Amino acid sequence: MTGRKNMGRVSPFFLVLLSLGFFFATYNLLTLVIQYKNSSSGNGLELSDSIANMPHEVKRLGKSNLRYHVGLTATDTPYSQWQCRIMYYWYKKMKDMPGSDMGKFTRILHSGKADNLMDEIPTFVVDPLPEGLDRGYIVLNRPWAFVQWLEKATIDEEYILMAEPDHIFVNPLPNLAHGEHPVGYPFFYIKPTEHEKIIRKFYPEERGPVTNVDPIGNSPVIIKKSILEEISPTWVNISLRMKDDHETDKAFGWVLEMYAYAVASALHGVHHILRKDFMIQPPWDLEVGKRFIIHYTYGCDYNLKGELTYGKIGEWRFDKRSYLSGPPPKNLSLPPPGVPESVVRLVKMVNEATANIPGWESINSS
Secondary structure, three states, rough: OOOOOOOOOHHHHHHHHHHHHHHHHHHHHHHOOOHHHHHHOOOOOOOEEEEEEEEEEEEEEHOOOOOOEEEEOOOOOOHHHHHHHHHHHHEEEEHHHOOOEEEEEEEEEEOOOOOOOOOOOOOOEEEOOOOOOOOOOHHHHHHHHHHHHHHOOOOOOOOEEEOOOOOOOOOOOOOOOOOOEEEOOOOOOOOOOHHHHHOOOOOOHHOOOHHHHOOOOOEEEEEEEEHHHHHHHHHHHHHHHHHHHHHHHHHHHHHHHHHHHHHHHOOOOOOEEEEEEEEEEOOOOOOOOOOOOEEEEOOOEEEOOOOOOOOOOEOOOOOOOHHHHOOOOOOOOOOOOOEEEEHHHHHHHHHHHHHOOOOOOHHHHH
């Protein structure tokens, strides 16, 4: 789907508001990192350790061996655009490598209009939620974007990988789903059993135990298209209901939409295979190993001795939030000696992409 190219100038006031929003989101995440550090060794996982949960009947089956379509939800802001460009670059490099089951790629642009990447990245434009309905929580547009895309677009593949702009494919990704059973990544901070009172507002007791709600978000998830078509409208409704409920909104904050997907899946009787090797999140995961995706949501801050500085801007740093108004420059400095391999690999992959994407710095002009 195409449209006219229309990129307005970003006002300083908007950038201040956006920066404040990211500050509070980052603060909320940093309150969890010590727990993450204690719960994860950061070392490479053996295959036997990588599957955290799998339905018993699935263990007897082979993998799906079917291609999946990569669906990436995004906005038209420069911040989202530069991440999408890097993500698409590595998709193209990994797509046809041995072991990959990647099919086609679509950036699902939920800004309601075309932008200046339409010719670079395959894009399908959908409408955002009606004005004011997201209450400043732009992620609520994600489930609504998938509903529209699934309804209106032609998607040849039987499976969908739901992805995000700050994902980098670091190894060829096979279809990890098993037939009707989708696969997801277990997030350490998604804990339905610790929020049973709230979960029960949306997943009543007669539907089963709270443990039926998987500790996941919608991304990364590989799921059969027909199942996602059933789940997505419920995902929209649960997201809006959770946002309307003050107690739920306060408790879940910036991960509310992730909980909504988990609850919606449970309401449809869908249980995900949990794969710890699906993704890593530097700086807390130390090695790439055989994992498939790097998720660079956390800032990486180190002193010149290669020591991580918790919640403090380091002498060396890489944080995507440093580039809200435009893309990072080419040839970022590499981390100092002693920094984990996962962080070094991340920066090298960003540098390779920015060196090879034509007109990399052109979106600075938006």
